[in-house]
Amino acid sequence: MAVDGVVEALDGIRLPHCVASSGSHAKMQRTLGQTGLLQRFEGRIFSATEVAHGKPAPDLFLHAAAMLGTAPERCAVVEDSAHGVQAARSAGMHVFAYAGGVTPAERLAGPGTTVFHDMRQLPGLIAAGLP
Numbered sequence: 605m606a607v608d609g610v611v612e613a614l615d616g617i618r619l620p621h622c623v624a625s626s627g628s629h630a631k632m633q634r635t636l637g638q639t640g641l642l643q644r645f646e647g648r649i650f651s652a653t654e655v656a657h658g659k660p661a662p663d664l665f666l667h668a669a670a671m672l673g674t675a676p677e678r679c680a681v682v683e684d685s686a687h688g689v690q691a692a693r694s695a696g697m698h699v700f701a702y703a704g705g706v707t708p709a710e711r712l713a714g715p716g717t718t719v720f721h722d723m724r725q726l727p728g729l730i731a732a733g734l735p
Contacts, residue, residue, distance in 0.1 A: 616727030
């Protein structure tokens, strides 16, 4: 089951976007397929198996940015884990930390990070938070 509000959020985001996950490609094919989101990200799915070091290292996010031809400082990362937030910060990317899942907001908060609780808020937050 997809996170509540994620479909609406994706519909409202007009910038190029991808999935950069610690999971394997096989796992992402399965989970994104089960949630009905796989086709939205076709050709823009990146796994930690493609880089030397997974999260909390920045490698995966830097790899995804390079593959999309975007400078890291122009990227935003949506994360729901402390390791993912750390990886995005280390990559020099702004983090939109989703605290509506299992990780408490206080574990996600910090510099370069916007914490939010409702996925439907994401398009507005991204529009307001990127140069």
